[in-house]
Amino acid sequence: MRVEVGDDGLGMDEETRRRCLEPFFTTKGERGTGLGLAMVYGVLRRHNGEIEIDSAVGRGTTVSLNFPVPQAAPATPSQDRLESARLSRLRLLLVDDDPLLLKSLCNTLEAEGHVVTTANDGVAGIAAFRAASARGETFAAVITDLGMPDVDGRKVASAIKAASPATPVIMLTGWGKRLMSEDDMPAHVDCLLSKPPKLRELRETLAQCCEPGRAQGAIEVSE
Template structure:
C-alpha cells in the first residue's frame, strides 16, 4: 500500500486526489488505489510491472510496482492497472480469501545471498525473494558479499549478484562462491551486454545470466528450478 500511494503521489506533481477503495469481487477481496494524475499511455501500462522499467527516467527505479506484482502473484492474488493519459490511474489488488496455509516446500526455506551496490535494487530483489518464503541475506557490495561467503564457509543455497559493481565485481563474487562450493547455483543480473556476460559466465560456471529488466514470476520460477536441482544433486 505504501508503494502504491507513493506512485500515486509521483503521478500528481501538481497535486490531486488519491482514493483508496476496498470491496469484494468474485469471492476475492479488492483494494484499489486511484489517483487523478497524468495517467499512462498503453505502452507504459503494459510494462508497468516489469522490474527496472520506469516512465520517470533517472528519477525512478521502476521497482515498486514489480515488487507489488511479485508479492500478489506469490500469494495467489493479482494486480491490475487501469489507466489512460489525462484520466488518472487505478491499481487494483485482488486478494484470495485466507485459508489454511500450506507448508512451504523445503527448497523455499533455502538461504539466498543477494548482492547489489544499488540499495533500491538490492531491497527490491530481496523483498521479492522473502515474499516467496526464502531466507535472504543482503550484501551492498562485492567485498561484503565475499566476506559473508567466507563467514558462512560458502553455505548459501543460491547467490544472486549484480555484475557491474565498484571495487569488487560480480565476477569476483562468483569466483569466491564457486571456489568454496562449485555446486552453489549463481545467478548474475546484468543490464549490459548479455551475450558477452553469458560467455564469461559459462567459463566461471554461472548458472544463469539474467538481463534487466526481467519478469518477476520467471525469476522466481528460475530460482525454484535451480534450488530443486541442487537438492536432487
C-alpha cells in the same frame, strides 16, 4: 505506448547524445559509473521497446520511451505449472551495490518465503558467504550483480565457486543481451538474468538451480 521525460537543463552536444547509452560512458568524471542509461536501455529492450533522445546544448533533453502494446496470449499448461509451483524455502545471498534494487529484490524474495542475506558490494558479499560457511550455514544460491566497483560480479562468482563449487551463482546484468548473450556466459556463473529480473524468470531460475539433488547448496530452511 509512449512515455516522455524531459528537462530544461544544460542538454547534450551531438557526440554525448550519440554515446550516452554506451556502458561506462559518463560525463560525471569519477562520480559517474556510466551504467545508468545503459541499464535503462537494457530494461527497455527486454520489453521490445525503443528509445529516442532529443537534446541540444542549452535547451535541455527529452527522452521518449516507446513500448509495443502486448496482446494477451493464453497460458500454456507448462506456464500454469511454473506459476503455481512453490519453491522450498531457501537461504539466499543477494549482492548488489544499488541500494534501491537490493532492498526491492530482497523484499520480493522474502515475500516469496525465502531467507535473504544482503551485501552492498562484492567485498561484503564474499565476506558474508565465508562467514556463513564458518557458522556451518549453506546458501542455496548466490545472486550477484555484474557491474560493481572494485570487486565485480565475476570476482564474486569466482570466489564463491572456489569456496563451494556446488553453490549455484545467478548473475544479474542491467546490460541485457546488448552486451552479453547466453553464448557468452561468464566463468563460474550458472544462470544469467537481465536486471531487474521478472518474478517469473526469478522463480524459474531458482527452481532450476536449487531443485533437490542438483547441488549441495540447495537447502530448505526450517521455520
